[in-house]
Amino acid sequence: MKIVVCIKQVLDTAAEIQIQDGKIVSPGSPLIMNPYDEFAVEEAVCIKAAFPESEVTVISLGPDSVKETLKRALAMGADRAIHISDPSFAELDHSIVAKILAKAIQKDSFDLVLCGRQAVDDDMAQTGPALAVLLEIPFVTVVTKIQFSENFETADITRQVEGGCETRKGMSLPFLVTCQKGLNEPRLPSLKGIMAAKKKEIQTLGATDLELDAQFLDPKNNLLHLVNLSLPPERKKGIILEGEDIAKQLATIIREEEKII
Amino acid sequence: MDKEITIIVVVEHDQSGIKPVTYELLNAAKKLAGSGKIIALYFTDTEEADELALTHYGADEVRVCIHPDYHQYIHETYEAGLLSEIEKAQPDILLMPASNSGKELSAAIATRLEVALATDCIDLQLSEDGEVTIKRPVFAGKAYSLCKLSGPKPYLITLRPNIFRGEGADETRTGEIVKEKISLPDFLNPGLVREVGAELDVTEARIIVSGGLGMQGPENFKLLEDLAEVLGAAVAASRPVVDNGWQEYSHQVGQTGRTVSPDLYIACGISGAVQHLAGMSSSRCIVAINSDPNAAIFSVADYGIVGDALEIVPLLTQEFKRILEG
Numbered sequence: 001m002k003i004v005v006c007i008k009q010v011l012d013t014a015a016e017i018q019i020q021d022g023k024i025v026s027p028g029s030p031l032i033m034n035p036y037d038e039f040a041v042e043e044a045v046c047i048k049a050a051f052p053e054s055e056v057t058v059i060s061l062g063p064d065s066v067k068e069t070l071k072r073a074l075a076m077g078a079d080r081a082i083h084i085s086d087p088s089f090a091e092l093d094h095s096i097v098a099k100i101l102a103k104a105i106q107k108d109s110f111d112l113v114l115c116g117r118q119a120v121d122d123d124m125a126q127t128g129p130a131l132a133v134l135l136e137i138p139f140v141t142v143v144t145k146i147q148f149s150e151n152f153e154t155a156d157i158t159r160q161v162e163g164g165c166e167t168r169k170g171m172s173l174p175f176l177v178t179c180q181k182g183l184n185e186p187r188l189p190s191l192k193g194i195m196a197a198k199k200k201e202i203q204t205l206g207a208t209d210l211e212l213d214a215q216f217l218d219p220k221n222n223l224l225h226l227v228n229l230s231l232p233p234e235r236k237k238g239i240i241l242e243g244e245d246i247a248k249q250l251a252t253i254i255r256e257e258e259k260i261i
Numbered sequence: 262m263d264k265e266i267t268i269i270v271v272v273e274h275d276q277s278g279i280k281p282v283t284y285e286l287l288n289a290a291k292k293l294a295g296s297g298k299i300i301a302l303y304f305t306d307t308e309e310a311d312e313l314a315l316t317h318y319g320a321d322e323v324r325v326c327i328h329p330d331y332h333q334y335i336h337e338t339y340e341a342g343l344l345s346e347i348e349k350a351q352p353d354i355l356l357m358p359a360s361n362s363g364k365e366l367s368a369a370i371a372t373r374l375e376v377a378l379a380t381d382c383i384d385l386q387l388s389e390d391g392e393v394t395i396k397r398p399v400f401a402g403k404a405y406s407l408c409k410l411s412g413p414k415p416y417l418i419t420l421r422p423n424i425f426r427g428e429g430a431d432e433t434r435t436g437e438i439v440k441e442k443i444s445l446p447d448f449l450n451p452g453l454v455r456e457v458g459a460e461l462d463v464t465e466a467r468i469i470v471s472g473g474l475g476m477q478g479p480e481n482f483k484l485l486e487d488l489a490e491v492l493g494a495a496v497a498a499s500r501p502v503v504d505n506g507w508q509e510y511s512h513q514v515g516q517t518g519r520t521v522s523p524d525l526y527i528a529c530g531i532s533g534a535v536q537h538l539a540g541m542s543s544s545r546c547i548v549a550i551n552s553d554p555n556a557a558i559f560s561v562a563d564y565g566i567v568g569d570a571l572e573i574v575p576l577l578t579q580e581f582k583r584i585l586e587g
């Protein structure tokens with residue numbers, strides 16, 4: 001089975017952020033693999049362990065720093081990595097990024113595509129379904145379980161819905177899923193994995209390798225245009241309740257001042 | 262604007278009927294539409310659908326599209342129905358909830374039609390010359406991004422639940438109701454098994470009672486459930502609580518969990534790590550109960566109680582019960 005995992009490098013979730021010159025910055029904070037993409041890499045590696053005739057390719061689009069994240073995926077057990085990089089990619093919106101990823105994936109054959117359910121930086125949750133549409137394969141999002149049949153040709157796939165879950169039975173490959181927490185426990189790369197990763201190849205593809213012309217990559221084609229970024233409004237300073245009857249005080253406030261109940 | 266705008270609102274519903282978030286979409290649509298037209302699109306498998314309420318909340322037209330495959334949501338059938346209705350109505354804007362379904366559906370449609378999509382918006386503006394600007398949280402709410410949409414119509418916009426609540430129903434309001442049996446392509450409809458409990462989802466709850474490691478153990482979540490029951494609230498949790506298996510993942514609030522904006526968020530024994538704050542700091546009113554007066558959660562709390570949550574929560578349950586019953 002040829003498995004492709006799309007991963008994104010994001011700012012550490014513990015980072016406190018600032019806005020400078022219209023950009024989000026967080027000096028000194030590390031860049032990490034998007035936490036949901038870790039579930040995708042882990043799942044791919046587990047599938048390979050269960051079905052050894054598999055190959056796991058990880059793909060990431062972004063600047064040079066992305067190579068570190070790709071190396072982590074290789075250390076977790078992926079077989080090869082593709083870094084999609086070109087200076088002209090920096091200003092593109094999600095719709096165009098999905099098209100570029102699709103072109104890169106289509107350079108080779110594939111059976112299963114795994115993505116995270118969303119990136120924890122821009123929280124769009126768009127890339128997975130968009131990719132599936134572009135690749136013309138079925139998709140299931142926010143997946144918490146993939147149960148393959150014995151011959152690894154079909155799978156029962158469970159996804160989270162508001163208030164519960166639902167399972168789609170007997171989905172045939174190829175398909176795309178976006179991975180949610182609960183799917184597995186992502187491993188920490190072992191020392192052996194890290195050593196093995198050093199020998200694995202990271203292939204770089206640029207705009208010309210993907211036959212993308214200047215017209216296609218013109219940020220004027222973006223459909224979503226950032227006007228500005230702001231920090232959330234400061235919350236007004238809170239009140240610490242004190243005294244014997246705090247429960248009564250709070251209940252009264254919630255009813256009479258906040259009028260919530 | 263030289264032309265009146267048309268807005269389609271996609272009705273989200275389940276076994277128990279139309280979901281409240283649908284009325285929020287209609288409320289947001291009303292603010293934008295001016296004298297334009299709001300069409301509510303209701304995909305269902307029954308002619309007995311409860312569509313009337315949609316007109317009370319602002320729909321000028323309700324299109325009830327009936328097909329047996331609509332006995333429950335799967336994105337393929339919704340996509341097919343939506344594409345054909347978009348073709349007919351030529352809307353300028355399509356509004357959907359930023360639910361798990363709304364997010365995947367909007368992404369698929371936007372890609373097929375090559376139109377703009379903005380996910381999980383908390384504000385929408387339409388300028389005189391027809392430009393649409395949206396505001397949406399990024400980094401799970403650590404920042405807000407203001408964006409303009411461009412390109413061919415319709416613009417697809419999903420709205421965060423609980424933000425666009427309006428005045429409620431106006432039962433004197435009327436609208437046109439069109440019911441039609443539609444045809445759908447044959448989907449290789451894989452058996453779909455849905456297990457949805459009676460439990461209120463945290464993203465849809467008006468009030469949330471949330472517990473952290475300070476609750477000491479899974480058995481003490483009973484105290485939170487009792488309080489939640491009195492308040493009609495959902496129970497949520499911090500990540501380590503979920504990682505310890507005390508609560509299901511669907512209850513995790515934070516940057517790698519659910520993002521919630523209820524009217525009231527009661528945080529019990531939660532320290533207030535940035536990843537947790539990211540998921541809940543846009544709640545209207547925040548109450549924090551923590552034994553450590555220096556806990557970061559107090560920096561976002563409107564009301565704080567310094568003390569043992571295990572003692573205070575039952576007192577709150579009693580007190581709320583008393584005033585709600587009295």
Ligand SMILES: Cc1cc2nc3c(=O)[nH]c(=O)nc-3n(C[C@H](O)[C@H](O)[C@H](O)COP(=O)(O)OP(=O)(O)OC[C@H]3O[C@@H](n4cnc5c(N)ncnc54)[C@H](O)[C@@H]3O)c2cc1C
Pocket residue numbers: 013035472473474475476498499500501502513514515516517518519529530531532533534535536537540550551552553556568569570571
């Ligand atoms: C990649 C990544 C993603 C993450 N995503 C999330 C996320 O989505 N959501 C999330 O919540 N966290 C997330 N975290 C974890 C986060 O950093 C914190 O570790 C976590 O939020 C802490 O949970 P807590 O407040 O329950 O526990 P603690 O930080 O241990 O706090 C417990 C609190 O309880 C108080 N306390 C103790 N006993 C009592 C008592 N009897 N009564 C009252 N108070 C008491 C203590 O004073 C303390 O403040 C993430 C971390 C990483 C690295």
